[in-house]
Amino acid sequence: MLLLISYKFNDSNSQEKGSKMLKKWYDNGGPQNIPRSYDLKSRIFLPQYGNGYSVVDTDSLKTIWRKWQPWRGLLEFTIELCACLDQTVALYC
Secondary structure, three states: EEEHHHHHOOOHHHHHHHHHHHHHHHOHHHHHHHOOEEEEEEEEEEEEEEEEEEEEEEOHHHHHHHHHHHHHOOEEEEEEEEOHHHHHHHHHO
């Protein structure tokens, strides 16, 4: 199932804490630790605004929540079904 995940930091404190978590995640092998059933197709992250978008192909919402669980208190999430990657990218161009 192809999904669009939109996320935005709740406030500047959350954004600062999130940037430290992201650095630690990358230092600990970040992308290599993504579940096999979570295929990242596209990502746009705008750090100056504290928001971003990811298009993923995954087997279930449970997989998404397992991956994003550490970020739940810092970010506001929206998850939407995508018809196709090209259509979704066109919305943000």
